[in-house]
Amino acid sequence: MRVEALALQLRPRPMAEAADLGVLLVHRHARSLLRTWAPLFAVVALLALATIEIRPWLPTLLLFCLKPWLDRSLLFVLARAVFNDETRFADLWAQQRTVWWQGLLSTLTLRRLSPWRSYTQPALQLEGQRGKARRQRRAQLLAGKRGAAFGMHFVFANVEIALCAGLAMLVVWFAPEGLHRNVLSWLWQSAGVGNQLVLALAYALVIFVLEPFYVAAGFVMYLNRRVELEAWDIEQEFRRAFA
């Protein structure tokens, strides 16, 4: 890791402030993210939505389960973004073996259940350790930071629900005068495919917007933890001043 090349100002921050810096990282590299994340997510979301004919609740469940796998591509882009590197889809495609297929099973099972997955994911995906070393690394990252990591996850989970509900309410609001109640009961209670499709679409849209922020927040929190553990801020200053 070339600490001096990091395009983030390193200093000791509270964990929540590091998560905020992640939000700004997404702003600055929105173009890189769009170029890679939009096509990838469009394909996955369309495939997931196509399963609505099998069971009305299946697309939502599929998207939910696939999130840790989708996060890997986002983290790949963001890990380059902290060095100010632009990413194109071709770059992601070239790295697909490590980004998409490495540790596929644990990504889809164990990672899905982790309550702080975006915080520990960089250690698993970027540090390339295995077995015992990897477990120790994870424990070291989490020591004393479980609360902060879970708090971040908890906030984003709630925002996801709020945004989904907000989008669903928009549908209700755009209903013709006097029919709001009917539309509302159609949306929540009918067992048809149409309303489930609307809800699944809203969920997909929210994931599309929110997931980059979630991954970036966890990633910068991880970097912040390394500032704490390894004095990266001082290394950055020293290399800039004395090298």
Add this chain to the structure above:
Amino acid sequence: MPLDTLYLAETPEGIALALRPAGLVARGLAWMIDLAIRLGLLVAASIVLRALGGFGGALLLITYFALEWGYPVVFELSKSGATPGKRIMGLQVVMDSGLPVTPGASIVRNLLRTADFLPFLYAFGAATLLLRADFKRLGDLAAGTLVVYSESVTLHGALPPADPMPPARTLTQTEQAAVVAWAGRAPRLTPARFEELAELADSIAPAPQGGATAPRLLGVAHWLLGHRGAPR
């Protein structure tokens, strides 16, 4: 320009203040804590007021109104400038000039919570916190306020003892700060990592061949802090 979350405010005297605005995670958690506190107070009030019958019901509605609208304003105008939830998360409400929040601004930013509440469950407020670089929601924009981190993290410990020694050249302020910060970080780092960092700054603590750089750079840190003479 390295990426940072600072918000620069200029005082009338022309001094630039760097405020550290707080975003979604800290404020979301603070909001949840406040919500829990308000709910708790409301439940307690309803248990007490139930004994009064219909009159109690009216009082309960007034209590609810006061809690919903008064709670944030009263706490934000108190000395800490923060509701209990914000205080637990280490946050504070200030004007975006860095001054303490004024009563008018506090009322405006809390009245506009309704605008953030819509369409549903603060979806709009969350969206503005994610999309604006200074993490202001609508109420903050209208009132000209900012929610900032009031506490900073210190990783510093006490400096390990060493013989003071002057640096090989004059150091700029940031360089001095970096050296002192490095020295104060000693208790948190392994000796190997401590030495590895010291070697980056080898040029300002030159010494006879061989030996570790860390003790000499520590001496420089003591010298920069104004210690002269015998080892402390």
